[in-house]
Amino acid sequence: MTGLIIQGMARVIKFGVYLALTGNLVTCTMDLRENAYKSVTGGLVNLRSVNRVLTVPRN
Numbered sequence: 721m722t723g724l725i726i727q728g729m730a731r732v733i734k735f736g737v738y739l740a741l742t743g744n745l746v747t748c749t750m751d752l753r754e755n756a757y758k759s760v761t762g763g764l765v766n767l768r769s770v771n772r773v774l775t776v777p778r779n
Contacts (some may be wrong), residue, residue: 729738 756765760767
């Protein structure tokens, strides 16, 4: 019986760690998106030159 309780608690802890890591990844992604937007609108990054360097074809 004690083994089942320990296994259940281990699953809950693993799930909590998974949720924490996933939430942190989402937060970091949203911050990167916001910073990229600010860089483009502020003129720090020119998307045409980035596309030219990456050889992205124009549509």
